[in-house]
Amino acid sequence: MSQGTGWDGILQDGETILWQGQPDRSVDWRLCLNAASGVGFAIASVGLVWMLMAVSITSGGPLFFRLFFPVFGLPFVALGLYMALGVPVFDAYMRRHTWYTLTDRTAFVATDVMGARKLQSYPIRDMPRLDLEDGPFGSILFGASDDRLAGFRRIAPARQVYGMLREARGALNFADARARD
DSSP, rough: OTTTTTTTSSOOTTOOOOEEEEOOSSOOGGOOOOOOOOHHHHHHHHHHHHHHHHHTTTTOOOOOHHHHHTTTTTHHHHHHHHHHHHHHHHHHHHHHHHEEEEEEEEEEEEEEEEEEEEEEEEGGGOOOEEEEETTEEEEEEEEEEETTEEEEEETHHHHHHHHHHHHHHHHHHHHHHHHHO
């Protein structure tokens, strides 16, 4: 989005876009390395064992029983797989529908998920913190949003954007100090 196409009426007069981008869109399988995933795999395994046992026990019985009893394990398999693999897949889905914009005054996080559009703005001068998580796809965390930190997550130019953000923050602090003098 350029300033003339999608940001009319959103940016303040004189506000300049410094950077725009999207997070990495790939699935981060490292998010499976937690206790909930382990429990999910266990639940899915129990459901799968139920289904296999039900098939073997009802193999000589009527068609109704051969189809009906194994199906009871399906919700457990589905729930377990969701618990084990749903978090990284859902996270990747959300990142595919997220866009970031940094101006000289504000950081914006825009999402468009199934027609529900949301724009969150984080004024740079009000940011309670500014943290860099470095790596090939780094993250910049800068504000509280409900129970987790908001920020630009899994972006390739994290160090450069972090530098731009620090520079903009410094310029705003300098302007505030001059205005007080």
